[in-house]
Amino acid sequence: MKVYLDNNAxxxxxxxxxxxxxPFFVQKYGNPNSLHAYASETHRPLKTAMEKIYAGLNASRExxxxxxxGATESNNWVLQRIYFDYILTGRKNHIIVSEVEHPSVxxxxxxxxxxxxxxxxxxxxxxxxxxxxTVSAFITPKTALVSIMWANxxxxxxFPIEEIAQLCQEKGVxxxxxxxxxxxxxxxxxKSVPVDYLTFSxxxxxxxxxxxxxxxxxxxxxxxxxxxxxxxxGLRSGTLNVAGIVGMGKAMELASDALDFExxxxxxxxxxxxxxxxxxxxxxVVTPRAKRTPxxxxxxxxxxxxxxxxxxxxxxxIGASTGSACASESLESNPVMEAIGAEADLAHTxxxxxxSRFTTKEEIDYAIVVVKKAVERLxxxxxxxxxxxxxx
Ligand code: PMP
Numbered sequence: 418m419k420v421y422l423d424n425n426a427x428x429x430x431x432x433x434x435x436x437x438x439x440p441f442f443v444q445k446y447g448n449p450n451s452l453h454a455y456a457s458e459t460h461r462p463l464k465t466a467m468e469k470i471y472a473g474l475n476a477s478r479e480x481x482x483x484x485x486x487g488a489t490e491s492n493n494w495v496l497q498r499i500y501f502d503y504i505l506t507g508r509k510n511h512i513i514v515s516e517v518e519h520p521s522v523x524x525x526x527x528x529x530x531x532x533x534x535x536x537x538x539x540x541x542x543x544x545x546x547x548x549x550x551t552v553s554a555f556i557t558p559k560t561a562l563v564s565i566m567w568a569n570x571x572x573x574x575x576f577p578i579e580e581i582a583q584l585c586q587e588k589g590v591x592x593x594x595x596x597x598x599x600x601x602x603x604x605x606x607x608k609s610v611p612v613d614y615l616t617f618s619x620x621x622x623x624x625x626x627x628x629x630x631x632x633x634x635x636x637x638x639x640x641x642x643x644x645x646x647x648x649x650x651g652l653r654s655g656t657l658n659v660a661g662i663v664g665m666g667k668a669m670e671l672a673s674d675a676l677d678f679e680x681x682x683x684x685x686x687x688x689x690x691x692x693x694x695x696x697x698x699x700x701x702v703v704t705p706r707a708k709r710t711p712x713x714x715x716x717x718x719x720x721x722x723x724x725x726x727x728x729x730x731x732x733x734x735i736g737a738s739t740g741s742a743c744a745s746e747s748l749e750s751n752p753v754m755e756a757i758g759a760e761a762d763l764a765h766t767x768x769x770x771x772x773s774r775f776t777t778k779e780e781i782d783y784a785i786v787v788v789k790k791a792v793e794r795l796x797x798x799x800x801x802x803x804x805x806x807x808x809x
């Protein structure tokens with residue numbers, strides 16, 4: 418059996434999304450900016466897709482949703498542009514990001530720090546959560562931007578974005594949230610939450626890879642990062658990825674329709690999986706369930722190297738993760754485990770299981786058997802586990 422439990426890394430393209438995209442490769446391939454019939458047959462599908470994206474975010478038509486190549490580009494755009502327009506010009510000198518942001522935020526923050534921007538890396542607590550009042554404690558009159566993700570990719574921890582956005586608005590500080598792991602997991606309502614910038618990637622909600630977006634509140638539009646064309650109202654140059662945009666629109670629509678299923682049925686499946694995993698001795702899950710996205714479990718099995726566990730799971734056809742897929746070649750300990758202050762031996766034992774609306778009960782039943790078997794085998798040959806047991 419093959420079981421995919423790495424949906425926070427990427428998701429299967431929903432077959433309905435795929436069939437909606439298909440005509441835009443071989444049949445309708447015109448560049449929408451050209452002046453002929455080939456171009457015009459893409460205009461309506463593009464418009465419909467954009468409407469679905471605005472609807473999924475409940476964004477006002479006055480705001481800008483700009484299609485990009487994904488959240489990495491969108492996150493870079495926000496932080497680098499804030500550097501150019503606020504820090505380099507001397508108007509402000511500081512930004513705040515959480516210490517558990519995705520590398521596309523953290524590495525960009527480090528980059529602009531190297532250019533002279535002060536950066537506060539906001540800590541998380543031992544549950545992997547952020548409290549809004551800690552953000553407020555770090556804001557100074559020279560703070561240009563606060564950037565905090567809506568949901569964490571490792572733990573699924575949901576951060577209090579409504580409160581943080583509100584307090585940034587009150588203090589006159591721009592606020593950006595990386596909502597990559599939030600879309601399709603719980604409702605996003607940009608008419609009621611005053612974020613200035615929000616980023617997303619289609620492939621995390623059953624859309625295609627290489628396409629995503631940046632929401633910018635009316636009046637807070639950033640200057641473009643890519644120059645050379647008038648696409649996206651002059652905000653993002655480059656020939657439009659028609660099939661990608663059509664796919665992202667459909668994926669957004671389906672994700673909104675499936676929200677109830679995700680928040681109840683998938684959560685129930687995740688909880689039953691987690692209950693079974695927690696019957697294994699010496700296991701530990703980060704972040705209380707009520708504060709997590711419905712699909713994610715970050716769990717430590719004491720005495721077992723995460724990579725060894727992945728090996729056993731992979732041999733049995735199960736795909737899971739030890740950390741952000743972007744960091745998986747570096748065999749480092751899980752960054753969130755480090756941030757919550759887990760002991761060094763635990764930080765290497767974290768495994769992330771992330772479900773999707775395509776995950777079935779049969780798959781979870783199979784995964785339970787495989788994980789239990791793997792834990793038994795690996796603990797049997799683990800000198801560190803034998804040692805802790807003798808000493809405790
Ligand atoms: N932010 C978060 C929270 C993510 O999980 C990811 C993908 N792992 C990204 C940003 C980057 O998305 P993409 O690779 O699609 O640019």
